[in-house]
Amino acid sequence: MTQQPKDRNAPAATMAAIFWLLLAAFVAADWLRAAPQRNRFDEPPPLAVGSGPAGGGGHCAVVPVKGR
Amino acid sequence: MTSVSLPDARRRPLSLGRKPALLLLAVASWLAVTWLAGLRQGFTFLIGIGLGAVLAAVAFGFTTGWRVWLRNRDPTGILAQFLAIGAAMALSIPLLAAHPELAGAYGPISVSLLVGAFVFGAAMQVADGCGSGTLYKAGQGNPVSLAALPGFVAGSFVGALHLDRWLALGSLPPVSLPATLGALPALLLQAAVLALLAGWFWRRRQATGTRWRGRAVYVGALLLALLAVANLVVAGQPWGIVYGLGLWGAKIAAWAGMDLSGNAFWGREAQQAQIAAPVLDDVTSASNLGLLLGAFVAAGWRGTACPAMRVTGRQWLAASVAGLLLGYSSRLAFGCNVGAYFSGISTGSLHGWIWFAAAFAGSTVGVRLRAKLGFSG
Numbered sequence: 001m002t003q004q005p006k007d008r009n010a011p012a013a014t015m016a017a018i019f020w021l022l023l024a025a026f027v028a029a030d031w032l033r034a035a036p037q038r039n040r041f042d043e044p045p046p047l048a049v050g051s052g053p054a055g056g057g058g059h060c061a062v063v064p065v066k067g068r
Numbered sequence: 069m070t071s072v073s074l075p076d077a078r079r080r081p082l083s084l085g086r087k088p089a090l091l092l093l094a095v096a097s098w099l100a101v102t103w104l105a106g107l108r109q110g111f112t113f114l115i116g117i118g119l120g121a122v123l124a125a126v127a128f129g130f131t132t133g134w135r136v137w138l139r140n141r142d143p144t145g146i147l148a149q150f151l152a153i154g155a156a157m158a159l160s161i162p163l164l165a166a167h168p169e170l171a172g173a174y175g176p177i178s179v180s181l182l183v184g185a186f187v188f189g190a191a192m193q194v195a196d197g198c199g200s201g202t203l204y205k206a207g208q209g210n211p212v213s214l215a216a217l218p219g220f221v222a223g224s225f226v227g228a229l230h231l232d233r234w235l236a237l238g239s240l241p242p243v244s245l246p247a248t249l250g251a252l253p254a255l256l257l258q259a260a261v262l263a264l265l266a267g268w269f270w271r272r273r274q275a276t277g278t279r280w281r282g283r284a285v286y287v288g289a290l291l292l293a294l295l296a297v298a299n300l301v302v303a304g305q306p307w308g309i310v311y312g313l314g315l316w317g318a319k320i321a322a323w324a325g326m327d328l329s330g331n332a333f334w335g336r337e338a339q340q341a342q343i344a345a346p347v348l349d350d351v352t353s354a355s356n357l358g359l360l361l362g363a364f365v366a367a368g369w370r371g372t373a374c375p376a377m378r379v380t381g382r383q384w385l386a387a388s389v390a391g392l393l394l395g396y397s398s399r400l401a402f403g404c405n406v407g408a409y410f411s412g413i414s415t416g417s418l419h420g421w422i423w424f425a426a427a428f429a430g431s432t433v434g435v436r437l438r439a440k441l442g443f444s445g
Contacts, residue, residue, distance in 0.1 A: 015211050016374050016408070027357070048169065048170060048301065058315060
């Protein structure tokens with residue numbers, strides 16, 4: 001006789017609540033740690049288009065620096 | 069003395085309806101991000117909310133679109149993807165040609181691209197979510213996606229950490245088709261290839277409407293294209309997901325005391341600055357956070373949030389491992405279905421086409437693996 005896999009009802013609402021709490025805590029902790037070094041008057045223009053060369057940001061297509 | 073009873077409405081406790089409360093939450097979050105991180109980040113967050121709401125509202129699925137083709141020969145999802153990519157491309161390539169300050173999603177052609185995209189294609193079928201799918205389903209409260217997301221974050225971080233070693237296996241520089249052929253020829257060539265592929269899938273169809281019925285998915289595809297172009301205009305770079313998740317992992321690693329300054333990827337000047345700066349300053353993170361919230365709002369609006377599911381222990385484990393593989397492989401492949409496939413092709417990058425072919429091959433394996441693990445759908 002084969003043993004059936006043990007089914008578990010996913011406690012979706014609890015998992016979602018924990019997820020949102022952790023995400024909010026991450027963003028808040030990160031903000032509190034990093035914001036004091038931030039210069040409010042150095043914010044980029046509202047639109048990148050027409051605002052001159054973009055700063056070196058991050059995108060999925062960024063490659064590592066050779067020779068490190 | 070006679071008693072006077074108050075009308076029902078006055079006796080009811082003050083409560084905001086569910087839908088106004090969700091709208092209020094979205095607007096308040098947008099204003100908070102704008103106040104804290106500036107107008108550009110606020111706009112990017114708002115675009116993310118739109119992306120999440122559209123993805124959730126029409127259940128737009130890159131993963132499911134491929135799966136219903138592989139299982140039922142129903143091309144609806146794939147055709148909607150081609151429509152979204154084609155519409156975004158028709159606006160993005162001319163914009164990029166006219167505005168050199170905007171950047172496309174140009175990734176190298178490498179061994180890591182082939183391996184990463186193949187593994188990503190397989191893992192996304194097991195986790196039932198790609199980059200955008202995992203995020204929007206997590207926002208909706210889907211337990212499998214919630215289980216996959218932490219692994220996705222960790223995998224994206226570690227994948228970027230190892231990326232230089234993978235590139236050492238062999239790589240060619242990125243190929244921008246508009247830069248090579250000219251903007252108009254590249255646009256026409258890509259449109260022709262998309263049309264030919266769409267015709268090929270349509271001619272071999274054995275069913276339609278097995279997953280999506282009506283025009284909603286095509287309207288959703290056009291809205292996604294417009295929002296992706298808005299992301300390019302506002303953020304200066306195409307819509308992406310995985311980089312932002314990896315950055316969250318890098319921040320956590322840095323908090324834990326890991327020195328990333330010597331790493332070939334996370335040690336770059338721009339990445340070091342982003343690890344030190346608030347996460348809200350990163351455009352990819354801002355759109356990711358908006359996407360999660362937009363999906364939450366859309367699911368709450370429709371009353372479909374937090375679906376009850378029966379998940380076995382083996383399936384929990386499979387979802388977590390698949391999440392880790394999704395993150396790791398998408399960094400090797402220079403993007404997921406969004407950063408490489410959608411944004412790569414729509415900005416004229418050759419790596420986007422190669423990603424599509426390799427990930428589709430991986431999905432054929434992933435669909436069989438999914439059935440073996442007992443996942444439904």
